[in-house]
Amino acid sequence: METKNPITVTAAAGGNFENLEYLSGFGNHLSSEAIAGAIPQGQNSPLICPYGLYAEQISGTAFTAPRKHNLRSWLYRIKPSVTHEPFKPRVPGHGKLVTEFNQSNSSATPTQLRWKPVEIPEAPTDFIDGLYTVCGAGSSYLRHGYAIHMYTANKSMEKCAFCNADGDFLIVPQKGRLWITTECGKLQVVPGEIVVIPQGFRFVVDLPDGSSRGYVAEIFGTHFQLPDLGPIGANGLAASRDFLAPVAWFEQSSCPGYTIVQKFGGELFTAKQDFSPFNVVAWHGNYVPYKYDLSNFCPYNTVLFDHSDPSINTVLTAPTDKPGVALLDFVVFPPRWVVAEHTFRPPYYHRNCMSEFMGLIHGGYEAKADGFLPGGASLHSCMTPHGPDTKSYEATIALGNEAGPQKIADTMAFMFESCLIPRVCPWALECPCMDNDYYQCWIGLKSHFTCEASKEENVELLNGHN
Ligand SMILES: O=C(O)Cc1cc(O)ccc1O
Numbered sequence: 001m002e003t004k005n006p007i008t009v010t011a012a013a014g015g016n017f018e019n020l021e022y023l024s025g026f027g028n029h030l031s032s033e034a035i036a037g038a039i040p041q042g043q044n045s046p047l048i049c050p051y052g053l054y055a056e057q058i059s060g061t062a063f064t065a066p067r068k069h070n071l072r073s074w075l076y077r078i079k080p081s082v083t084h085e086p087f088k089p090r091v092p093g094h095g096k097l098v099t100e101f102n103q104s105n106s107s108a109t110p111t112q113l114r115w116k117p118v119e120i121p122e123a124p125t126d127f128i129d130g131l132y133t134v135c136g137a138g139s140s141y142l143r144h145g146y147a148i149h150m151y152t153a154n155k156s157m158e159k160c161a162f163c164n165a166d167g168d169f170l171i172v173p174q175k176g177r178l179w180i181t182t183e184c185g186k187l188q189v190v191p192g193e194i195v196v197i198p199q200g201f202r203f204v205v206d207l208p209d210g211s212s213r214g215y216v217a218e219i220f221g222t223h224f225q226l227p228d229l230g231p232i233g234a235n236g237l238a239a240s241r242d243f244l245a246p247v248a249w250f251e252q253s254s255c256p257g258y259t260i261v262q263k264f265g266g267e268l269f270t271a272k273q274d275f276s277p278f279n280v281v282a283w284h285g286n287y288v289p290y291k292y293d294l295s296n297f298c299p300y301n302t303v304l305f306d307h308s309d310p311s312i313n314t315v316l317t318a319p320t321d322k323p324g325v326a327l328l329d330f331v332v333f334p335p336r337w338v339v340a341e342h343t344f345r346p347p348y349y350h351r352n353c354m355s356e357f358m359g360l361i362h363g364g365y366e367a368k369a370d371g372f373l374p375g376g377a378s379l380h381s382c383m384t385p386h387g388p389d390t391k392s393y394e395a396t397i398a399l400g401n402e403a404g405p406q407k408i409a410d411t412m413a414f415m416f417e418s419c420l421i422p423r424v425c426p427w428a429l430e431c432p433c434m435d436n437d438y439y440q441c442w443i444g445l446k447s448h449f450t451c452e453a454s455k456e457e458n459v460e461l462l463n464g465h466n
């Protein structure tokens, strides 16, 4: 084929992860060229693209989705993604990934669950093999639901790329950096940052630090958006400009036997091709991977009395069709000042129609003096009671009503909160890291009931009930 400005490039600048550049802005229509002039002007799909590239669209929403929700990008690549041998089931399979939760693969439990951090394996394990589903609800096939996974891994993916056809991954590394190569370019993600890889993008995870652990929320049938700020105003919480997308990066190497590992309905399939999938010379659009540094989160909270509901700390939300009801909220509990007067400052005791999965990136969590460790997790499902452990409760009461401003430092906990009730996978329930004594942390809560002023009235009242 005749090309305009033919050029031979083996690798564009930025082949490593030092000094990466990013494009800023959540949901923006972005564009990036590793070679100037590689994006066609005036149209998306000319008969012949600049440099003889193929134009390929990736759609994250139905073509017909309303404009304000519509997500798609155009990738200009050396060879189109379709240039591969047929998909085959991966052998050996994976076995610990679930995207359709039912009685055959997961259990219902209203019990408060907590896990200690899972050890990093000794056997060589990459990001794909290190991933396992803890719990979830709904179905990737029906495009409604979510899965919560965790990973423990120690080695970079080799000569293979991962592609998740089921949903978007929101990855929260807890230990070890992630060097992620995507079709849109490279992202370095360190613990304390998060990264979203939308459904369908091919990506490779390198682990420069070896030992790595983290959490993944996968959502089916929708995408993350920034929460509305309502009366907070035009600023606060996560700022659009702090979401960073990669700049175009490509390699033009011949790679015989390169494998695409496609997750489809929770099962893994492989397809061979003889080139790197990271052959996108330029791209434009609003459907892109992005990262966010949680230390940029600008928390709001009570400044006089009472404890604010955790929704005040929403970083990203994946909506359902019901206004205000999330398929999955990603909420953080960052370092902050607490100043409330005559108030029980830690999270209140509660039961929630939403289900709450929590993780801890570093430090401690204000409601759990003991036992909730960085890299660990907890699950309090729909209407399962929970709240501060005995030690946290007693320490709070000991501070008294006159407690001054306190800074909660060295902490970064988070919550995945969903309106769908998760079923829990068997390996998570049987895991040696399961904290079987979790319930004990509340058993010591004593009755402090005193009723001197109205003792007689109350005795009468109680007698009346007998
Ligand atoms: O259960 C938890 O620890 C999460 C949580 C935090 C908070 O500040 C208020 C409510 C809530 O569910």
Ligand SMILES: [Fe+2]
Residues within 6 Å of the ligand: 350, 352, 356, 380, 386
């Ligand atoms: Fe809670």
